[in-house]
Amino acid sequence: CRAKTKNTIVFFHGNGEIVEDYNDSKRVNEFSKTTNLCMVEYRGYSYSEYQADVLKMFDDVSLLQDALQERYKIEPHNIIAFGRSIGSLFVSEYSLRYPNIAGVIVESGFSNGADLLMRRID
Numbered sequence: 245c246r247a248k249t250k251n252t253i254v255f256f257h258g259n260g261e262i263v264e265d266y267n268d269s270k271r272v273n274e275f276s277k278t279t280n281l282c283m284v285e286y287r288g289y290s291y292s293e294y295q296a297d298v299l300k301m302f303d304d305v306s307l308l309q310d311a312l313q314e315r316y317k318i319e320p321h322n323i324i325a326f327g328r329s330i331g332s333l334f335v336s337e338y339s340l341r342y343p344n345i346a347g348v349i350v351e352s353g354f355s356n357g358a359d360l361l362m363r364r365i366d
Contacts, residue, residue, distance in 0.1 A: 250322040251346070252280035252312065254338070256331030258352065262290040280318070284308065284334070302337045309342060320345050328352055 253275055257263060263283040266272045275281050287304070288296025312318040320342035327335030332353030339348050 253324045254282045256284050256327040256334045258329030305337050
């Protein structure tokens with residue numbers, strides 16, 4: 245993230261993707277012209293040293309928002325949370341924890357995330 249404005253899109257990518265997949269994305273380039281763009285990488289993805297853990301990943305939503313506030317002074321009401329595929333689960337969590345966020349965008353989201361979670365927990 246580079247804070248050039250307070251308005252920020254927090255982007256949660258889909259399963260089978262990593263943040264680097266979006267480096268040359270036209271969508272990312274367009275978003276970043278007018279707003280901050282924070283691309284979120286998940287535990288166990290890409291260069292993460294952590295094991296994938298969906299329940300801990302939900303808690304990472306709060307860690308992310310804390311970092312945005314402390315480092316960049318970006319409050320929840322300046323956040324648009326964008327989730328693609330599995331990212332829709334974390335966008336939903338974001339909006340539950342921070343109901344005053346500016347907006348939510350879900351692309352190819354899950355209609356029932358509980359099924360996915362139950363498979364991951366078992």
